[in-house]
């Protein structure tokens with residue numbers, strides 16, 4: 001009987017160039033916008049690079065990674081071991097579009113974070129995240145989106161127009177979302193737009209707060 005050789009954890013840590021290049025800029029925003037000693041649920045954690053970086057640099061925060069795709073869990077847990085992140089919980093299998101999220105035995109969620117998720121998924125996921133924020137966030141809690149957005153009062157950049165078309169060619173349900181539409185849907189779910197912060201490469205940090 002043959003058995004798979006054990007690989008060192010760092011060989012199981014997957015990396016994307018996008019996460020490598022945006023993680024520090026996002027960290028600087030989260031340092032300012034998140035309180036200490038809070039519990040954060042990340043939707044669509046992917047490789048776990050962000051979770052590892054944020055857990056290392058924000059040690060008082062309890063970080064719950066999650067994804068729709070359990071194939072990413074090996075990389076997430078490998079990152080957790082490699083950076084010795086005791087404040088990172090085990091990844092949860094969460095389909096953000098579903099009405100009930102498997103958040104586990106957690107009483108309070110102070111922030112929900114979704115980085116580069118809502119333009120690479122169907123609009124059901126955007127709605128699901130807003131519904132989840134309404135259901136699971138504490139009063140005063142933060143819903144944080146990072147990614148490209150269109151805005152009614154701003155001419156879209158050429159690169160975002162090209163990227164949007166590229167996404168729509170990949171999958172007809174994907175595409176850059178319009179922040180004004182999300183804001184209206186969020187308002188109906190007890191969330192108000194607190195601020196937007198311009199980020200490198202025509203991305204935004206978008207911060208909603210639970211009323």
Ligand SMILES: C[S@@+](CC[C@H](N)C(=O)[O-])C[C@H]1O[C@@H](n2cnc3c(N)ncnc32)[C@H](O)[C@@H]1O
Nearest residue numbers: 019044045046068069094095096097115116121
């Ligand atoms: C472009 S990747 C971004 C991953 C990571 N946040 C990052 O920035 O590196 C999008 C992620 O969203 C996840 N995703 C897609 N649909 C989802 C859904 N319905 N619920 C939760 N996660 C979803 C994918 O599995 C993938 O990990």
